[in-house]
Amino acid sequence: MSTTTSLKPSIVVQRAHKTFLLHHAHSLKDTVVATLRGRKTTSVFHALNGVDLVINEGESVAILGLNGSGKSTLLKLISGVMQPDGGEVLTRGRVAGLIEVGAGFHPELSGRENVFLNAAILGMSRKEIAARYDEIVAFSEIEPFIDQEVKHYSSGMFMRLAFSVAIHVELDVLLVDEILSVGDAPFREKCRLKFQELIAQQKTLVVVSHDMEMVRELCSRGIVMNKGEVVYDGPVEGAISLVES
The missing domain is CATH 3.40.50.300 (P-loop containing nucleotide triphosphate hydrolases)
Known part of the structure; x- marks a missing residue:
């Protein structure tokens, strides 16, 4: 510590x-009924x-x-x-955030492409990302799936790759x-x-x-x-x- x-x-x-x-009304019908009965449909x-x-x-x-x-x-x-x-x-x-699993990942892109995309969002240059790419993938332990579209990843695979990218930037x-x-x-x-x-x-x-x-x-x-x-x-x-x- x-x-x-x-x-x-x-x-x-x-x-x-x-x-x-x-919003407390989940449909147009709910909104109309609530309005007619004098009930609030929203609150702060x-x-x-x-x-x-x-x-x-x-x-x-x-x-x-x-x-x-x-x-x-x-x-x-x-x-x-x-x-x-x-x-x-x-x-x-430089601030790196692990706030939502897979946030910043594009589902139609591969894990490899998302490493470059997500690291760029976090402020890394393409040269910096390329220099750390192997280290990022090795830490994530999902190398066999790195060229697969991330929409096929489990939440655990998302987390591993997102965490690996975030902690390998110059944060x-x-x-x-x-x-x-x-x-x-x-x-x-x-x-x-x-x-x-x-x-x-x-x-x-x-x-x-x-x-x-x-x-x-x-x-x-x-x-x-x-x-x-x-x-x-x-x-x-x-x-x-x-x-x-």
């Missing part, structure tokens, strides 16, 4: 708000309510909380997949959202060792997970969220105790 040696901010979240419009869900936090370079941080607490929404704002409705989210350096910040829930035990252990390597290199790691064993092993700081707000920010053991109580 690493300790932070730099006070340079890697991620700054200031008064971040995010809301979603929830406040996923984040003015979140403030700073994560410094080299920190390994777990974001914990019950489902619907805002963890994944916060991670998507940090990654740039979503924009806040209010406030701001700033990052320093400064790695965001991980429950992606290691897919895959067998030997591969998960291999991924944990890679996380340890990145932590030793003073990369910034932000993990959303329900796996407290992994959180305890990798993270020194824990942030607990509840109903879109940060309710705890401190040593990881305190965060784990709070969510397990």
